[in-house]
Amino acid sequence: MAPYHIRKYQESDCTQVLALFTKGMKEHIPTTFRHMLRLPRILLLLLGVPVALLLLYDSWILALMCTFSLLLFLWFIAGYPWKQYVAMCYRTDLADITKSYLSSRNSCFWVAECGGHVVGMVGALPVKDPPLGKKQLQLFRMSVSLEHRGKGIAKALVRTVLQFARDQGYSEVVLETSMFQYGALALYQGMGFQKTRELYIDMLTKLLDFRLIQFMYCLPSIQEAGL
Template identity: 65%
Template sequence: MASFHIRQFQERDYKQVVDVFSRGMEEHIPTGFRHLLTLPRTFLLLAGVPLAIFLVSGSRLLAVVCIFFLLLFLVFLASKPWKDYVSKCLHTDMADITKSYLNAHGSFWVAESGGQVVGIVGALPVKDPPLGRKQMQLFRLSVSSQHRGQGIAKALVRTVLQFARDRGYSDVVLETGLLQQGAVTLYYSMGFQKTGESFMDILTWLVDVSLIHFIYPLPSAQKHEL
């Protein structure tokens, strides 16, 4: 098993960080496409439109061509949310990681193995937490596909939990996509609790890809409340 260590982000890491993040998000596109194919509305689209074209035109060829273009459209629908999300992140918080995280009372870490960045995670204070709570939000957790199964993701999450605990935060919160099953399983296994679901926009509602909201009440905070 390859060794790794976790350290704070440095400017020289930027290109590798972006690569790990972008590749990690775009890996979910095939899963999104398969998910789309399981939706009843997709079945109605793939069956109903070609059938209507065949009944109107009497041409089987037109119906087959229609199915082909509908599948291309579904590939577009499956990929667009992930590509839009990556683009948004790279133009907001990840445009300047030092400014967005390290200079904003949060932090950003990389997992390094063999001189390469193989995992990333960030954390920022929640601006408007629930009354009486002081919350830290976990962002951008990603591990390169070649280095999964080594405990890197868990180590990165634990780094955020310890960072928040040391600074007196009561909870760590996060959001992750329903289709990111590896991440969902990881958070449950580490003791995170689901607090709800939501959709980013009308497109994610259309393709039924929700965000799951999680919370991890920090033990130190729980003790103070007893």
């Protein structure tokens, strides 16, 4: 028997859900920072500016202080997209999860509970303007606590969304994740999701080579499923 169970979100879960989501997003800041340090333009900045100061002022202390300051600045920049994303979610669907996800039969929000604690979460909303002839459901806010990964919780949450989509007659499930969420990328591709697009959301993410990746899972129609 699984040491967890998946159920619909309740109002009493709100504090734990928000904490889980925020912690999960902040986990990606170090990965983003390391990625930035490998970019040629960033390496040029880290080497060029301190060396220029050293040549101009003949001061190793000034050069080292400059390097330290640049690293602090880059850490801030690495965290900025993630913190902005969390803030945006708090202003939109996570501001009232019940209203956003549970006020219609076409959407839902689930949590994975273990020992009385919320250890995983995922939501699903219908796509407002799907391609002609398609009925799409979008998977949102997938997160599993670090301490409970490797137990099949994330896969079970995705399967819950896929089953919900089948039951509601959706033709496709779509989602968006980032290039730095390696576990999520492996999970979705391993479950049969197909990559459809990579994109940058603004000039900062383009400068940092921070790409978002969109996926799609095609569900068989009722006629196809019966064959």
